[in-house]
Amino acid sequence: MRRAPLALAALGMAAAAPALADPAATVIAVPPLSTPTDTKVEGGGTTLGIAWQATQLIATDLRATSELYPVGPDQKDFYSYPEVTAPGFQRWRAKGVKALITGFVEARSDGRLTVGCYVYDVDKGRELGRKGFVVSPGDWRRAAHKCSGLAYSAVTGAPDIFDTRIAYVAESGSGAARTKKIALIDSDGNNQATLTKGDSFVITPRLSPGAQTIAFTSFSGGTPHVELINVDSGERRPLLSGNGMTFSPSFSADGKRIAFAMMQGINSDIYVIGTAGGAPRRLTTAPGIDATPSFSPDGTRIVFESDRSGSPQLYIMNADGSDQRRLSFGSGWYSAPEWSPNGQWIAFTRRTLEGRRVGVIKADGTAEKILTRGTADEGARWAPSSRELVFQRSDASGRQALYRVTLDGEEPRVVATAQDGSDPDWSGVVD
Amino acid sequence: MIRARHLIAAGVAAAAAIAPAAGQFRRMPPQVQPKLVGIDALRAEFFAQSGGDTVYFGGSSVILGAPAKAILMAQARWLRRHPEIVVSIEGHAEAADTRDHALAIGARRAEEVRDFLILFGVPAAQMTATSWGKERVAVAGNSEAAFAANRRVQTVLVR
Numbered sequence: 001m002r003r004a005p006l007a008l009a010a011l012g013m014a015a016a017a018p019a020l021a022d023p024a025a026t027v028i029a030v031p032p033l034s035t036p037t038d039t040k041v042e043g044g045g046t047t048l049g050i051a052w053q054a055t056q057l058i059a060t061d062l063r064a065t066s067e068l069y070p071v072g073p074d075q076k077d078f079y080s081y082p083e084v085t086a087p088g089f090q091r092w093r094a095k096g097v098k099a100l101i102t103g104f105v106e107a108r109s110d111g112r113l114t115v116g117c118y119v120y121d122v123d124k125g126r127e128l129g130r131k132g133f134v135v136s137p138g139d140w141r142r143a144a145h146k147c148s149g150l151a152y153s154a155v156t157g158a159p160d161i162f163d164t165r166i167a168y169v170a171e172s173g174s175g176a177a178r179t180k181k182i183a184l185i186d187s188d189g190n191n192q193a194t195l196t197k198g199d200s201f202v203i204t205p206r207l208s209p210g211a212q213t214i215a216f217t218s219f220s221g222g223t224p225h226v227e228l229i230n231v232d233s234g235e236r237r238p239l240l241s242g243n244g245m246t247f248s249p250s251f252s253a254d255g256k257r258i259a260f261a262m263m264q265g266i267n268s269d270i271y272v273i274g275t276a277g278g279a280p281r282r283l284t285t286a287p288g289i290d291a292t293p294s295f296s297p298d299g300t301r302i303v304f305e306s307d308r309s310g311s312p313q314l315y316i317m318n319a320d321g322s323d324q325r326r327l328s329f330g331s332g333w334y335s336a337p338e339w340s341p342n343g344q345w346i347a348f349t350r351r352t353l354e355g356r357r358v359g360v361i362k363a364d365g366t367a368e369k370i371l372t373r374g375t376a377d378e379g380a381r382w383a384p385s386s387r388e389l390v391f392q393r394s395d396a397s398g399r400q401a402l403y404r405v406t407l408d409g410e411e412p413r414v415v416a417t418a419q420d421g422s423d424p425d426w427s428g429v430v431d
Numbered sequence: 432m433i434r435a436r437h438l439i440a441a442g443v444a445a446a447a448a449i450a451p452a453a454g455q456f457r458r459m460p461p462q463v464q465p466k467l468v469g470i471d472a473l474r475a476e477f478f479a480q481s482g483g484d485t486v487y488f489g490g491s492s493v494i495l496g497a498p499a500k501a502i503l504m505a506q507a508r509w510l511r512r513h514p515e516i517v518v519s520i521e522g523h524a525e526a527a528d529t530r531d532h533a534l535a536i537g538a539r540r541a542e543e544v545r546d547f548l549i550l551f552g553v554p555a556a557q558m559t560a561t562s563w564g565k566e567r568v569a570v571a572g573n574s575e576a577a578f579a580a581n582r583r584v585q586t587v588l589v590r
Contacts, residue, residue, distance in 0.1 A: 180566075201566050203530055217534070222519070223561050224534055245538055245562065248531045261531070263562075266493070266542045268535045289535040305532065311491070312532055333491075335529040349529050355573075356527060376573050378529050398526060398571040423530060 026155045028099040029092050029122075030059045030070045031077035033115075034084050039107035041137040047113065050137065051105040054115065054144035058101065061148035061162045061188070066406055067387075068155055071097060084118060089125045097122050101151045105140070112136050117147035119154040128154040141190065149429065152385075159341070161187055161383045165427045166390055167205040167214055168402055170194055171420040180422075182216055182229065187383075187426070189416050195229055196236075204248065204379075204423050208255050208275075211427040215239065215249035215258055226260050239273065240280065251275070252295040253341070259283075259293035259302055270304055272319070283321035294338045294346075295319065296363070303327065303337045303346050303363075314348055316363070327365050336379055339363070341428070342386035345407075349378040358391045360407065371405050372412055380405075381425045390415060390424040473516065474588050481505040481586075486544065488582040491528075493539040495547060503544060506586055507551035519587045520545045520560040525578035528565060537562030544584045 033051035040046050055073040062070040079087065084102045092100050103117035116132040131150045133143040142163055149160030163186075170183035179198035182205045185191065196202055200220035207214055211231060218227045226239040226246040240246055245263040252259070259272045262280070268289045273280040284290040286308040293304040300319055305312045312335045314328040328334040332352035339346055345360045355375030361368040371380075376394035383389065383404075390404045393412070402421040403412040415421070478484050484506075486499035495503070510516065522541030524533035541560040549555055570580040 174571075203534075203564070203566065217531075219563075219566070222559075224564070247534050261535070263535060263538045266539045268538070289532065289539070291531045291535055292529075333532075335532050351527065351529070356529070376526070394526065394573065396573060398568070398573070 025067060025069050026098050027069045027071060027096060028062060028101060028151060028155065029077070029095070029097040030055060030062065030072040030101055031079060032073055032075055033103040033105055033117075034079055034081045035105050036081045037107070041107055041113065042111050043137050045137070047105045047107050050113070050140050051103075054103075054105065054140055054147070057141060057144040058148045058151070061145060062151060065152060066408060066410065068099075068152060071095070084116070087120060089120070089122050092122045099128070099151070099155055101147065103147055108134065113140060113143070115140065115143035115147070117150050119151045145188070156385075158387060159384045159429060161385045161388065161426075161429075163430055164384060165191075165207070165211055165430060166402070166415065166424050167207050167211075167427070168417065168421045168424040169203060169205065170417065171400060171422060172198075182214060183417070183419075183421070184231070185415070185417060187415075192418050195231065195234060204425075206249050206251060206425050207427045208251050209253060209428050210255065211430055213275075215251065215260075217247045217249070226258075248292045250292075250294050250338075252299045253297045254299060257295070257299070259295060259304075261291040261293065270302065270321075272302075281321075283317065283319075284324070286324075290315075292336045296339050297341055297343045301339075303339055305335050305337060314346065314361070327363075328361065328368075329365075330368065338381055340382045340386040341384050345382075345386065347380040347382060347389055349380065358389065358405065360389075369409070371407070371409055372403075374412075377403075379423055383426045384428045390426050392422045392424060470588060470590060473513070477506070477509050477586075477588055480509050484587070485583050485585045487579065488540055488584075489579075490582075491536070492582075493536065493543050495543055500547070503547050504551055507548050507553050510548065510553045510557060514554065514557065516557070517589045518558050519589050520548075520558055520584060521587055522560070522562045522584045523567060523569070523581055524562075524565050525581045526565050526568060526571075526573060527578050530564065534562050534564035537564050540582075540584045544586070548586075 032055045035047040035051050038046050038048040059070045059073050062068045084104050087102055100120040100122050106114045112134050118130045119128045121128055129150055135143045145162035148162040152160040166185050170181045173179050180201050181198045182195040182202050184193045203217045205214045205216040214229050217224050223245050224247050226249045227236050229236045246260050248261040250259050257272055261268050262271050270284045270290050270293045271280040271282050288307045290306045293302045303316050306315050312333045314334045314337050316327050317324040334348050334350050336349045337346050347360050350359050356378050357370050358372045358377045358380040359370040374393050380389040380391040388406045392400055393403050394400050400420050400422040402415040402424045405412040482502050482505055486502050520541045522537035524536040545558050545560040568581050570577040
């Protein structure tokens with residue numbers, strides 16, 4: 001179910017160029033991708049048709065961001081194949097455009113397609129980056145997402161989120177007939193898939209960095225425990241061999257370690273174990289509930305929640321358990337933290353008398369802000385761009401859906417899922 | 432005491448007096464409650480004699496209040512009389528708790544109940560404790576009434 005890595009097509013020397021200076025809503029022209037020869041492709045359509053569809057998808061991707069403002073696509077703005085690498089900058093300067101994306105779709109002799117994309121700084125008349133992919137005709141969407149990502153990263157300097165996936169729990173039925181399955185969806189809403197059968201409850205799927213493995217908590221056998229599932233094969237195995245209650249799994253950014261919580265009696269503590277196996281190492285010993293660990297991106301620190309002070313609050317410690325310090329001091333509860341991929345922010349769920357809401361705080365404990373105004377929002381997880389979060393919102397009847405919200409506090413947008421969705425987790429960029 | 436004995440005697444006499452009358456309706460279909468057998472009968476008896484199979488908690492608390500302790504003492508009495516019965520102590524939390532915190536709170540509540548039952552003489556081997564977190568809500572919704580109904584531990588007779 002995991003997609004194979006896209007084959008990179010050689011596009012010659014890529015010019016190393018710095019990102020554009022001002023990332024605030026850069027106007028980018030998205031004229032129709034070109035094709036050297038309009039060729040029929042397997043499964044119907046032609047290269048020119050796919051080029052037009054891909055152009056529309058790129059514009060849709062970029063329109064969904066707050067940093068880029070796409071102009072087009074307009075079929076009047078077509079250009080010839082040689083102009084892909086030698087665009088007429090004067091024409092775009094006259095329209096006030098700051099950046100430009102060009103590209104082509106070409107049929108290969110083996111039935112596959114080469115999709116190439118180029119991003120330019122229009123004012124300076126300079127290339128910012130290029131990427132090429134070899135895909136089967138049915139996979140053109142992924143190549144288009146990669147082109148969107150190229151443009152986004154070249155302009156903002158941040159990792160893109162277009163070819164990423166969201167793992168979540170798909171819920172259906174009610175009462176005793178309720179089922180919960182581990183599910184995956186592309187972040188643009190396509191390619192829905194479920195990985196477990198729903199014969200036992202599952203919660204909190206957490207993707208490994210490359211999205212090959214998902215760690216989650218399973219209720220099979222009665223005691224909640226962490227399991228790992230291979231996204232390709234569907235093969236499952238428990239994280240630990242014992243009968244203890246384990247939960248809150250979380251991968252390190254290099255994928256080599258998993259932090260988790262284990263319950264012993266009335267006490268829950270944080271442990272860490274190698275992904276390949278070995279003995280778990282205990283990191284916390286405070287009485288009470290220590291849970292929901294999340295590694296810093298460099299793997300040296302862990303943020304987690306603890307009720308050692310009376311109510312749940314956020315704490316940071318070194319990855320060996322030393323130097324445990326309290327991070328949050330506001331009223332109410334702070335819970336379910338996740339460290340942002342760029343290391344700057346920690347997302348959390350805060351519970352006050354007004355309800356549960358999603359917010360962020362700097363890793364040094366400053367600049368806290370609440371991003372949502374719902375009464376039952378929780379479980380915020382970072383997009384790889386560190387500029388956006390996906391979270392779960394419950395309505396008055398307890399039905400749950402996934403939403404995404406940007407750090408600038410715009411109204412959250414629904415992530416459309418086939419069934420009710422909870423416990424989302426956003427992957428990194430899938431290669 | 433004497434009065435009580437008189438009452439019992441009167442009751443027996445009354446029953447004897449109406450017996451022939453009851454016999455006249457022998458051909459009527461039985462209209463009694465369905466008779467529970469096996470584990471269902473035991474569950475019903477356990478529920479009736481303990482004053483309930485579920486105890487409730489206040490706020491974010493894992494502390495047992497007086498009503499909960501009264502029920503658990505009755506549960507302990509019943510369980511001591513039935514050493515052949517194994518029970519699952521199942522802790523739950525309210526929907527307002529975040530997912531994993533709910534799981535841990537449910538486990539703590541179950542453990543508190545298990546420890547209390549052990550204190551009142553139930554052998555540890557007769558019980559297992561687990562948590563459903565907020566996965567099996569008794570009452571759906573985001574109201575305080577729904578939250579209160581879900582902050583609970585249920586003693587489930589397994590076999």
